[in-house]
Amino acid sequence: MNQPLNYSDNQEPNYIGHKYPIQWSMSRAEKATLIEILNYIKPTVAIEIGTYNGGSLQVLSDHSEKVYAIDITPDHRDSRCDNFENVTYLIGDSKTELPKLIHKIAKNEEIIEFILIDGDHSTEGVLRDLYNVLQIVPKKPVTIILHDSFNPNCRAAMKAFDYNSNPYVNYVELDYVTGAFNHDGLFREMWGGFACIQMQPDKRQVDLVISEYQAKLYKIIYYKSKHFYKKFFGFLKPFYRIFKK
Numbered sequence: 001m002n003q004p005l006n007y008s009d010n011q012e013p014n015y016i017g018h019k020y021p022i023q024w025s026m027s028r029a030e031k032a033t034l035i036e037i038l039n040y041i042k043p044t045v046a047i048e049i050g051t052y053n054g055g056s057l058q059v060l061s062d063h064s065e066k067v068y069a070i071d072i073t074p075d076h077r078d079s080r081c082d083n084f085e086n087v088t089y090l091i092g093d094s095k096t097e098l099p100k101l102i103h104k105i106a107k108n109e110e111i112i113e114f115i116l117i118d119g120d121h122s123t124e125g126v127l128r129d130l131y132n133v134l135q136i137v138p139k140k141p142v143t144i145i146l147h148d149s150f151n152p153n154c155r156a157a158m159k160a161f162d163y164n165s166n167p168y169v170n171y172v173e174l175d176y177v178t179g180a181f182n183h184d185g186l187f188r189e190m191w192g193g194f195a196c197i198q199m200q201p202d203k204r205q206v207d208l209v210i211s212e213y214q215a216k217l218y219k220i221i222y223y224k225s226k227h228f229y230k231k232f233f234g235f236l237k238p239f240y241r242i243f244k245k
């Protein structure tokens with residue numbers, strides 16, 4: 001018997017994140033990982049770059065004493081986010097908001113323990129957020145999750161960054177959670193995935209090895225992706241429809 005197939009996986013039972021009703025732009029694996037990490041760390045202070053509806057923010061708020069949430073616009077924020085009493089919203093470009101925030105946190109001797117980077121997804125944007133976040137001098141271990149490490153533009157920034165120049169970074173894994181292909185019906189696009197960076201208060205004594213646990217999977221999919229075709233065959237755009245078939 002032929003059974004109908006659905007490639008979008010949008011009718012899942014409500015196992016993961018059932019406590020969190022606000023629409024959330026992450027995969028099941030990412031949601032489960034974020035909930036578990038935050039439940040383990042229970043951050044004193046957390047920062048989120050990129051709030052959108054407030055999906056990931058509802059989890060940060062639930063597990064942290066205090067959260068700073070940066071977004072260039074509040075327009076998409078769900079009204080239920082107004083109930084998060086431990087969240088301070090900073091509206092503006094993370095390029096300017098983040099350095100000011102990190103300066104303020106250092107001055108007030110607040111203890112940052114968790115950061116989610118999920119704002120500007122261009123290579124320059126991710127590099128800039130990464131650079132600014134890594135200006136922190138950690139008082140306690142700081143865990144940094146970067147969303148969309150499976151997207152070629154984001155991954156290019158995550159790979160290009162010189163982590164060895166920062167003595168407090170002691171762990172970098174680009175495929176802490178593996179991403180997805182055709183995510184949310186975006187044809188031949190690569191999105192999702194978590195990179196994970198950890199900083200420690202003690203300076204590192206040895207060189208850092210950057211890990212790309214799923215590098216082979218990433219490469220295989222990349223050559224089938226729209227990102228590859230766009231980069232190398234952009235001049236053939238009018239004929240792109242042929243590839244879609």
Ligand SMILES: C[S@@+](CC[C@H](N)C(=O)[O-])C[C@H]1O[C@@H](n2cnc3c(N)ncnc32)[C@H](O)[C@@H]1O
Nearest residue numbers: 024025050052055056071072093094118119120
């Ligand atoms: C993918 S959404 C975040 C989703 C959210 N973290 C979640 O999982 O539910 C990206 C957000 O980043 C914001 N953004 C884009 N560029 C930004 C920038 N330069 N500074 C601050 N926020 C930015 C967008 O407005 C958008 O709300």
